[in-house]
Amino acid sequence: MKLLYFAHLRAKIGIAEEQLDPPPGVGDVSALIEWLKRRNTRFAEALREPRALRVAVNQTYVGWHHPLKPGDEVAIFPPVTGG
Amino acid sequence: MIRVQREDFDIGIELSALTRGKTGIGGVASFVGLMRDVADGTPIHAMTLEHYPGMTERELQRIELEAQQRWPLLASLIVHRYGRLEPGDRIVLVATASAHRAAAFESCEFLMDYLKTKAPFWKQEETPDGPRWVAAAATDDLAASRWRKD
Numbered sequence: 001m002k003l004l005y006f007a008h009l010r011a012k013i014g015i016a017e018e019q020l021d022p023p024p025g026v027g028d029v030s031a032l033i034e035w036l037k038r039r040n041t042r043f044a045e046a047l048r049e050p051r052a053l054r055v056a057v058n059q060t061y062v063g064w065h066h067p068l069k070p071g072d073e074v075a076i077f078p079p080v081t082g083g
Numbered sequence: 084m085i086r087v088q089r090e091d092f093d094i095g096i097e098l099s100a101l102t103r104g105k106t107g108i109g110g111v112a113s114f115v116g117l118m119r120d121v122a123d124g125t126p127i128h129a130m131t132l133e134h135y136p137g138m139t140e141r142e143l144q145r146i147e148l149e150a151q152q153r154w155p156l157l158a159s160l161i162v163h164r165y166g167r168l169e170p171g172d173r174i175v176l177v178a179t180a181s182a183h184r185a186a187a188f189e190s191c192e193f194l195m196d197y198l199k200t201k202a203p204f205w206k207q208e209e210t211p212d213g214p215r216w217v218a219a220a221a222t223d224d225l226a227a228s229r230w231r232k233d
Contacts, residue, residue, distance in 0.1 A: 007133055007205035008216040056203070059138035075135060075203075079219030082132070082163065082204025083116055083175055083195060 001070060005046075006077035009053075012046035021070070029055050030064045032074065052078055084159070085143040087134060089166040092176055101158045102180055108157045112187035113178040114195050120170035122217070128209045132165040132174070135203040139163075146197045150179065153193070154186040161194060163204065193230050200227040 004017045026035045033053070037044045047053060055062055056075040068074065084101075094115060102108050118130055143161050150159060158180040168174060177198070179190040206217040 006135060056138055059141050075138065077203065080203050081206045081217045081219050082202045083199035
């Protein structure tokens with residue numbers, strides 16, 4: 001699974017992207033976020049407020065209970081501010 | 084058509100190219116977003132726009148397609164820049180063309196409202212106190228919500 005982080009999430013976490021294979025129990029977006037938060041304090045801090053997170057799987061916005069599969073590209077980022 | 088690019092764009096050239104040969108067009112509405120030199124009372128020296136290559140283009144295409152389905156458009160264009168910009172620089176161009184003005188005006192506003200809340204771009208401003216990330220504005224969500232059909 002490829003994970004991408006953008007904007008101030010990337011700055012807080014300290015990396016822009018990584019290849020990861022979460023354990024078998026991590027089956028959806030919500031479980032992935034919870035698992036990431038347990039990795040270290042930087043993730044815990046960056047992902048602390050779920051309402052301030054947006055998630056895209058394979059470059060499409062998804063909800064909290066979207067299922068995940070190996071090979072997915074998962075992007076986590078703050079609310080967008082373009083225009 | 085949509086484009087995401089680092090380079091500046093020329094509004095005259097873009098609008099001419101958009102309508103060339105399409106003589107059924109009766110009007111073009113356009114919006115150009117510029118970088119301001121102040122935000123919430125703080126002077127801004129420059130701004131860096133980050134995006135998500137791939138998804139940003141897909142979202143802009145999706146938003147443009149939705150506008151084309153909702154209004155009788157004969158042409159449309161979104162050009163959005165990324166990278167470092169300075170006050171006065173152009174950020175975004177949205178243009179819509181139709182036989183009559185109402186569809187052009189409305190869809191142009193729709194595209195801007197949706198783009199601001201959906202397209203993956205993030206702004207980091209350079210202020211006298213150092214860099215700061217721009218927070219999403221609740222007023223942008225409100226502006227986008229009025230186009231919901233449900």
